[in-house]
Amino acid sequence: MGLKREINALCKGNHGDPFRLLGMHNTDSGVVVRAFLPMAAEVWVLAGPDIRSSVPYAMEKVHDEGLWEFLFQGKSGRFSYTIKMRTHWGELREFVDPYxxxxxxxxxxxHLLCEGNHYRSFEKLGAHVMEVGGVKGVHFAVWAPNAERVSVTADFNGWDGRVHVMRRFIDQGFWEIFIPGVEEGTPYKFEVKGIKGYLEYKTDPYAFLCELRPKTAAVVYTVAGKHKWHDKKWLEKRKNTFWHEAPVSIYELHLGSWMRYSEEENDVLNYRELADKLVPYVKELGYTxxxxxxxxxxxxxxxxxYQVIGYFAPTSRFGRPEDFMYFVDKFHQSDIGVIMDWVPAHFPRDAHGLAFFDGTHLYDHADPKKGEHVEWGTLIFNYGRNEVKNFLISNALFWIDKYHIDGLRVDAVASMLYLDYAKKPDQWIPNKYGGRENLEAIDFVRRFNEVVHGEFPGVLTIAEESTSWPNVTQPTYVGGLGFSMKWNMGWMHDTxxxxxxxPVHRKHFTYDLTFSMMYAFSENFVLPIxxxxxxxxxxxMLSKMPGDMWRKFANLRALYGFMYGHPGKKLLFMGSEFGQWIEWCFFKSLDWHITDYEQHKKLMRFVSDLNRLYRSEPAFYEIDYDWRGFEWIDLHDHDRSVMFFIRRAKDPDDFLVFAFNFTPVPRYHYRIGVPADSFYKELLNSDSGAYWGGNMGNMGGVHADKIASHGRPYSIRLTLPPLSVLILKxxxx
Known part of the structure; x- marks a missing residue:
């Protein structure tokens, strides 16, 4: 391309390699300096050993669109220089030339980025404040292999994509530029010009901070040094804990609706306010x-x-990134872990996001039969691309490393594993073997788990996987997917x-409660509500329960008791702990006023006592994933809808007896077999008056009789309160 054509291409925004034209270049006549400054009325170049005292040389405007040039006649080589300009509105600016x-x-x-093994890619791509050659500024880098031009746009260049066109690494598909003088806090976007006239402003995929919606720009932000962490003790505990044999009870919440000031769009508590209220509340409830x-x-x-744009940025709805660090740190200081929902299954179509990023289907698939979630209207990541896998795995490590996140619950895993997920027969393409399995996604999931567990021992990866895919929680070296745990959707649905x-009909449906034990130890399950x-x-949850108000609360206490007795870790969504009457609404606060009422306040106490008992008794949690930790006493009295089982700790002599009555009819003098001759203390009775029950029970416990029952040499005779759970030791x- 001739010089004149290059100049015309640059001025029209069509030049993809401006470093070839702009900056300092040696010519036969001397050293020429060129700058494209469409906002300038006058431009000077300052050069010499002491630029501050050097004489300014007026640059010549060689193109009406704003290309300026000065020739140092007879000079050769490279030397330092700065550019000074007066804008059309009279502002004077002086800066080091980014070119x-x-x-x-x-x-x-x-090499590592293209190979897909640069798991700290967030340290190289995106926007980073740094010093290059003694000059302070910001380095911008992005992946856009099919773009014809990528530019940094911001207030400092009038959002004109012609001004700061990035350097292209044509063989690898990455773009970069170092812009002196740009400071932290500057909003910016990438302007991406693609084939066939494609031109779009894009949010930086690696942005550490984004503007508050509806604005869509990324913001230059440095993560390091923003918060002094005080969670060393927790991180050491996390690293050394084998969570499969530890208590894990999870309080799930949505930050925008747990508590808020009003239903106005931005009238929410910030991260710090949420932490200061949530930490003592969750601590009092006893969650881990x-x-x-x-x-x-x-x-x-x-x-x-669940439709993410800024994968590396905590949402600005609730404050700045350092506020989120405070949030996490506050929980850790109270010995409470923080798990985050992570969404590598799909992304939205928003024009400023990952969709059609460089004018092509860069992060997804060009064929909608592979690249589109019909049900959700979103796009599916192309897990076969090394750079896409690198982006996602780096993102997972970023949250664990920079924000001390303790676990990632991976959303919609089933939609990743199956090519035909939620699709009609004509809407998907089989894999190379003719099957429905997404082989590339399987490889990605395995690699993700290997890297996370390898770099951060003790961090949990939890799969929301709703099918019977085998070995989800088995190690990858035995053919598993490598997750720490998996949500037990079957248990949830049946329960x-x-x-x-x-209750009058429950005798016909006992199987709904007992079937889960047929597969309870096939995976490392979390029981999710x-x-x-x-x-x-x-x-x-409360509204699902049948009967009048008393029965609804009693049923819910019995359900929670069954959940905690059943093998598996525990998860409960916010509001369910005090009996929220209405459905969850993402823009409304929970109905905190109802916790002033006795029945709701006492349900909270029941959940709190249940959590504390759970954490204090190893039989609840030490053997969640093996038959050694569970045995039925009796599950066959369908007519009376009662059932009994034992949970054991690793010490087989350390066990708990669970007794359930799922009807409103009290059962008196009910005899069940037990393994040992002992006094069985009633550790928890859901019918206690402390929990808004009827105070029916066993006077604190019962002695075993030497009367065989249910295949055991001893037995106890119990009073089973209506709609209740008893836990005895x-x-x-």
């Missing part, structure tokens, strides 16, 4: 962890955070189905 710098990305960086619905930046409130029935169960007409003589 006077060599590449910042190294060949090794580019919280789980946050997605906090990565997202444009649409109604998506609850809620059973408890929603009128999540946000998905209290929306879209499914009703709140032997106190040996």
């Amino acid at each position: 006077g710098f060599s590449p910042v990305l190294t060949d090794y960086d580019l 962890h919280i789980e946050l619905l997605p906090v990565s930046e997202y444009p649409l409130d109604a998506s609850w955070g 809620l189905k059973y408890f929603s029935k009128d 999540s946000h998905d169960e209290v929306v879209y007409g499914k009703r709140s 032997p106190h040996r003589k």
